[in-house]
Amino acid sequence: MPNPARPTAQELPCQRHLFEVPEAVSYLDAAAWSPLPRVVHAVGETGLLTKSRPWDHPREGIPAQVERARTAAAGLIGAGPDDVAIVGAVSHAMAIAARNLAPIPGGRLLRVADEFPSLRFAFDRLAAAQGLTVEEVARPPDGDWTAALLAAIARPGAPPLALATLTPLHWTDGSLIDLDRLAPAVHATGAALVIDATQAVGAIPVDVARWRPDFLAFPTYKWALGPYGLAFLYAAPHRQDGTALDEHVGNRPAAVGARRYDRGELNDPVALPMAAAGLELLAGWGVPAGAARLRGLTDRLADALDALGLEIAPRNLRAPHILGVRRPGGLPASFVEGLRRERVFASERAGALRLSPHVWVNDDDLARCVAAIRDGLGGRGGAA
Incomplete structure (x- = not known):
């Protein structure tokens, strides 16, 4: 996992308790659509x-x-x-x-x-x-x-x-x-x-x-x-x-x-x-506090995936909450489907794996995501 010396954003703690996301599910696809918070679900009912x-x-x-x-x-x-x-x-x-x-x-x-x-x-x-x-x-x-x-x-x-x-x-x-x-x-x-x-x-x-x-x-x-x-x-x-x-x-x-x-x-x-x-x-909870937390999550993902040899934009050129990951030669066929089998949810857009965590994502989600990506690439990371 990423270098633990880099401070993580603690302005907003993980809000997983507000959602119905099972512990075994790593949902990093908020850019597609988010799960409903429990209170929003209840209001809808x-x-x-x-x-x-x-x-x-x-x-x-x-x-x-x-x-x-x-x-x-x-x-x-x-x-x-x-x-x-x-x-x-x-x-x-x-x-x-x-x-x-x-x-x-x-x-x-x-x-x-x-x-x-x-x-x-x-x-x-x-x-x-x-x-x-x-x-x-x-x-x-x-x-x-x-x-x-x-x-x-x-x-x-x-x-x-x-x-x-x-x-x-x-x-x-x-x-x-x-x-x-x-x-x-x-x-x-x-x-x-x-x-x-x-x-x-x-x-x-x-x-x-x-x-x-x-x-x-x-x-x-x-x-x-x-x-x-x-x-x-x-x-x-x-x-x-x-x-x-x-x-x-x-x-x-x-x-x-x-x-x-x-x-x-x-x-x-x-x-x-x-x-x-x-x-x-x-x-x-304040959007700036949430944004700081999301920046911490994507930074940690970026560190871990960069170590696998994947292509990631420099920190100053990427938004805090969405991380685009590319691989020399492209992602393998059905890569996203393979992640889903491991209960890791993300999207592929324009040749990039798009990882978009929101406030329910925790450390276990990051670890499961990195492991599933590494395994999906055959342990070779960026090697084509």
Whole structure:
């Protein structure tokens, strides 16, 4: 295992007791979706009773749950409740964003290569309608996405930047995309900025006041410890008078702020209380404290897997909570399936083994994960 001399993050103790994760299971796949905390599970079961026995649960109480979830989501990103819409998915949020942007015709739409589809498809349509050139920055050989994007923004002779659709890290392997440096560079050009914070909110600090995006979205089913089928959309104040995708009584033009973009059938008695419970749990222990713990976990994994000869980005180029691991010559066929047989759960994305621990992961999980990887590679580590 890693060098014990390196201090581990103790700001937040392991929270496994809050989850239903068996001791024999090493679940390092929060970037795919997280297990529900026990309290979130319980809130969901209570919510089901509202629909199962509606005579016992007056509907008049549901709007308060809507605003509870909205307030919790806003607080986690440094926004106010009026700046946040409740939508069904990040793809829904991005469709709203694309519908309400009018970038300079003939300009550039900038993004990274191998971006997640929900951050591509709606903006591909926008680019075609507005005559934008789509520029995908290739994966840099040195792993420094931030430097590559800064160079692309400032490239002499390029069409003017009209829109940047970015994330705080690459979803495939946790490679850092430093929005603290990139957001000011985008704003300096006058371009719009849209952020998909799917792989960030709940795991690392996110602050819309610092990044000043036109739109930012995240779901609850990954790092935010909530249900599937629910997401939140932040809209900057100057973007709150646009056109929603669906029209209903709750989001007519008189709606306050970003509520203009709220989805239909908003008063969900199951998903919204679950989302609020998960978000409040995160806020209660503090996202920075959680991020410090996750950094300790991924650092220790990196040390152990580097000793096996596997390829791992330098610490300063990777996000705290996702570790991408590559092997010269590629991973063996069915490698992830082999890990699952050992009760170690992770994902393979774009040729990388993506390890994404959350606050339930403990020392035994790390040891079991490293042993399963070593055994899955035939004990040879990075040897092809």
